[in-house]
Amino acid sequence: MGTENNVNGATGPSKDEPGLSSPTAGSSKSPVSANRNSRYYLDDSMAIFLVENQLFKVHRYFFRQESVIFESMFDCPAPGDGQDGRTDSKPIEIPEVTCAQFEALLDHFYDGLFKKDEYFNRDTPLQKYIDLLSISHRFECSTARERAIKGIDNATTNAIQMIELAEMYDVPKWLLPAYVELCRREEALNETEAIDLGPRKTVMIYRARETIRSSKETRQFLHNRHSSYGYSDDWPDNVFEKSRVERIINEILVPPSTPTPQWGQGTTPPIGRGKKAGKARPVR
Structure with missing residues (x-):
């Protein structure tokens, strides 16, 4: 017969029938070729940055996802023992950026993602959004820039300050x-x-x-x-x-010889055209 009784009287596959048993010692089964998932095989290595006089050790993943400028920093010089950002003695230096600006970007990456609205909400100081706008504009971090602009839109500001910010950060x-x-x-x-x-x-x-x-x-x-x-x-x-x-x-x-632009619809205003971003003034 094809089946035999077990100790409880139940029937199961016989030794001659294929079942769920593991392969015999003598069987040869080739290993499965595994591919890395294109979305969730993360580069979770850490990077060490020097901003002003402070060291920051953070995940590279967020920077790679957000900014091609930051991504290029991880590849210069070529990977190896001497690569910047691997040790405290050889960090990736970020000049002309304040610790407050860098922390605002990290808050966007970490707390803004995992602790929603804890560090970015109606009580967030305007200066923090300005810091986030400054660093996101400089390093072309699109989602951080969007968050900063939205925060400033909802904050209490004055007209002079808005003109300065608009021209400085486009x-x-x-x-x-x-x-x-x-x-x-x-x-x-x-x-x-x-x-x-x-x-x-x-x-x-x-x-x-x-x-x-x-x-x-x-x-x-x-x-x-x-x-x-x-x-x-x-x-x-x-x-x-x-x-x-x-x-x-x-x-x-607007000069008479040029068409009147509809500001706010993707056009560049005639005043402050293409100014290079610098440090924002503190909130008055």
Whole structure:
């Protein structure tokens, strides 16, 4: 028969039938050829960085995934005993980056991934997002840059600071709203703001403010309001209408020979074009 009873009376495969038993000692079975998974066979080796006067020992994986610039650091010089980043005595040096900026990037990699919203939330200081934007812009870390921009979008900032950040880190969508705020507000630029902006932008903002308040179009608005409602110290609403202010700013800040760009839609603004990123000013 093909089966035999075991001690419990159950039937199972006989010695002559194929079953789930292990191969006999004399059988020859070739080893399975295993391929490394393209997504989850991780390079989990560590890298040692020197930032200012501090050493950081962190996983290379995040840096390779996020930035081709960081990835190239791991291959220079050629792998071997002398490769940078293997020992404390020969770290990968990151010049012109502060420890705060580097820690902001590491928080994005580690705490931002595994402890969601612990280090990046509504209570996160604006300066931390600026630090993250600075280092992510310099080393082309796209997801860190997106996180920094989103954080700054939701933070309390002032118009002068947004213009500085937009030009330093190439975020054109911040420019037009900042110029609109400066041109619509009642107070003119003060001395400190004029120094921060520089003479060219200061003059153009003054021109835009003057045009908004005293152009022929504005005088017509005032005449129509006075004719309908009598004299008033208040400006007519249409004088500071957002679309009108944006139009005037574009007409003054953009050279007449060039098409008017729609800032914030992937175009580069005429002011601060292509500035090399540097260290951001501390939050005032």
